[in-house]
């Protein structure tokens with residue numbers, strides 16, 4: 078092609094292709110200059126100190142999975158003060174409320190979970206050293222619960238109007254298999270157009286769905302006194318053989334780009350059985366948690382797990398039964414390319430990178446899940462997971478976060494909410 082040749086229609090079409098495939102972000106930084114949005118953003122700066130104080134108070138309200146009532150009550154009271162519509166606490170203590178749009182825009186959910194992985198009685202008093210605050214649950218997901226709450230308050234303070242409804246969901250039992258979000262999406266009656274899980278560090282944007290299958294396997298026998306146990310089939314031995322076989326299953330190479338997560342993975346999390354010391358147990362069991370980032374791998378590993386646990390029963394000559402605790406159907410999920418290129422994900426990348434800490438590396442999207450967004454993905458709802466705070470060591474007693482990072486984090490949520498609900 079010479080300089081004077083005009084663009085061929087084909088080339089012209091190719092140049093337009095990215096937009097045609099929907100890789101466009103709804104976020105335009107000009108949005109931040111709108112007076113209402115600016116007022117909302119500025120109001121977050123003004124409240125930097127009380128926001129951190131309230132975040133700490135929230136962390137110190139115990140909320141192990143299944144026992145989120147106290148936090149749910151707190152959030153509900155705040156939703157009432159905000160004047161949200163249709164505030165509901167459901168049977169399992171999910172709390173949701175709607176900030177009504179003016180009409181004609183998509184309904185978008187912002188979900189942060191109230192539960193933490195730490196059992197009742199875990200000391201959760203927050204320690205503050207400079208900008209770092211530490212306590213179990215300070216990051217996952219209390220930081221994001223606080224940020225989401227403050228985002229709704231800031232929208233009100235600025236008088237920001239959105240076209241679509243913005244729905245605040247404080248979900249429960251996220252840490253035990255995304256149960257609250259699943260229940261809410263199936264039973265609440267809402268059919269959101271877009272779903273945002275606020276459940277990561279502010280340095281992450283996830284657009285995937287982790288495949289999760291959880292099983293409990295039982296081995297059974299008639300039982301026998303210890304004195305009669307020599308050489309007899311034993312459910313306890315079957316559990317041992319099963320565990321041995323499960324950890325011998327060859328795993329595919331690690332999925333890259335997931336920070337500290339090592340996937341795919343097979344984990345035996347619980348074992349149990351027997352009622353007395355001096356007998357063959359009538360029953361012994363183990364649980365398996367199997368996770369991978371794609372269905373093909375998951376299906377292959379599931380087959381291998383089943384073979385291993387059944388094999389143990391056969392070798393030991395004991396009874397066997399399997400219970401599926403969690404296995405989501407992903408048949409409605411969109412393809413990876415479609416999910417990544419959805420404007421919601423591109424918008425989240427735009428807003429999180431716009432507000433990321435100066436000098437930190439560009440935030441890249443990862444095709445992984447394990448947040449409430451997983452459930453939305455499995456239902457074919459465009460979804461993304463983001464975070465509002467720089468947090469470290471989730472699920473560990475040493476968990477900590479940067480207090481100052483919550484202000485830009487909240488602003489990033491505001492930008493995402495406004496851009497996505499008013500495009």
Ligand SMILES: [Zn+2]
Pocket residue numbers: 190217218251276
């Ligand atoms: Zn979480």
